[in-house]
Amino acid sequence: MDVYLDGRPLTADESPSRVRWLAWGKTIVLLGLGIYFISTIVSGNLNNYINLRFAWLSYLAAGLFLLLGAFSLVTALRPPQRAPFAGDPTHVQAGWGIIAIIAVPLVLGTLIPSQPLGVDAVGGIDITGSAAQVSAGNAATTFTINPLDRNVLDWLRVFNQTADPAALNGEPVDVIGFVYVEPGYPDNQFMTARFTISCCVADANAIGLPVQWADAPALAQGQWVRVTGTMQTGEFQGKSTPIVVADHIELIEQPKNPYLYP
């Protein structure tokens, strides 16, 4: 016997069992994404993906996913005697293909261990500090920061604002970053590199501070280090630039929040 809805026979696509199974599929994906967001927030892994200035958006997303998921659950549990939302005909009802696509972030987020961008993601990025994110921001206040409190980004901003780099000679330096070396670098030099992100990792930029350290070849690529020393005008890759002459290099763990926010 045909099933009728609004005086019209249902097509195969509208059969109550298919609609119901699809409702379950949507429920699982929506609730799954809600739980994924909550676990990412709670575990602190949110650090790896976005600028925490916008963490509130993720709280909002978690709440909305749970709301839509709960609603979808009610729909799935209710006997499907009427079709869901015969409203605007331009709204496409999701089939299994669409549900599978929306499940991709859930699957990748669950199966692949959460990692921040590291040294392997630097590949070919301009690391000299001419990037827009460095020049943006309030450069004038960077000078008022105690040299010992300046991070890699602050130092690059100071460089950009200083007409005579020699003026910085002798200033004390205490920065952290990961070791980055390209094949052309001299034996006694490396970069203390950081990623800056303004919004999320899509706009990540690698920036770095050149460091002079006799034992540089002993440092592993990507190793997080704390560099203390003094600023001296020197030559890096054929260009005259301020260089950190390191007194001491301490191997450290990757910080909880590995990025700098311009």
Place this chain on the structure above:
Amino acid sequence: MISQRPPLARRLLIALVVLALIAATLAAIVTSPRDPATLLSIFTTRFLGIFIEAVPFLLLGALASGLIDAFVRPDDIARLIPRNAVGGTLVGGVLGFLFPVCECGVVPVVRRLYTKGLPVSVGVAFLLAAPVINPVVLVSTYVAFGFGPVLVGRFVITYVVAVIVGLVFAVAARPRDVLRPSASVMLRGVPAGGSSEAVEADLGLPTLAPPAKRTFRAGLRNAIGTATDDFFDMGRYLVIGSLLAAAMQTFIPQEALTALGSGPVTSVLVMQALAFLLSVCSTVDAFLALAFVNTFTPGSILAFLTFGPMVDIKSTLMFAGVFRPRVVFYLIALPFLLTLLIGIWINFNVPL
């Protein structure tokens, strides 16, 4: 009407894009000197970064359009617009602030507005501007780019282009000249008898349930249901777009991208084509654009952010269902040419 399947051509296109993506990714992994596990980890981080930052706006946009679908009648919009074509067009361009709809929601609203006797130019300006000029996109563009030339440029260019195209139609067309024959029969029918819903039903057009008869609770339920459907429908474009952007950043050498993205003319064309093909919702496309800011010209980024919301695969299919073929052509060609020219002009004249 409940379970509309996308046309075969569109499904094939999506399948092709996904397959090409997978093939390119595999090729890149095999040829790269870096370890596949590391590459996969970097790729996943970049993909999830875009997705996590963008998806709240997709949800908000879907919820907003669900609420509008349930509670706002096109009559309310029609009442706000001046009948004068020029004044109406100027107002039509900013109406999205009151009725935030993205490019998927705007076409049916405009079609209904035409049945209320709205001037063609006003509908066109609203159609082209509303996907960008609305609060959700304002916030998402701000989050992605901060307050600056990209945010301001996006809104100004969209408004200017929408009003210009609207005014072109004001000079050149009356409603029955722009809508498909079935829809213009409907237009003539409106004054003669009954509600536009009845006319739509008579003509065998999909009927929109009249929202006025719903209780608040039923309306809310309907809004959340519509929002869920919208989320799944638009979410797939976000997921595919984010996968593509992350793959591009991870697997394609920076130099190759810079070569493609530094030409003042070619970069704009490439980003326009990308915006058209990706069809990513206007509420979240700013986050995809971020993936290109380091390698592509400013003009091309702005072309992506202004042309994409007006014209993409999704909206073209919807235009084709409502407007005459000639009008569909102009609705695509005029925004394309205007954003192309503005993008190139920016590349040559504005240091960003």
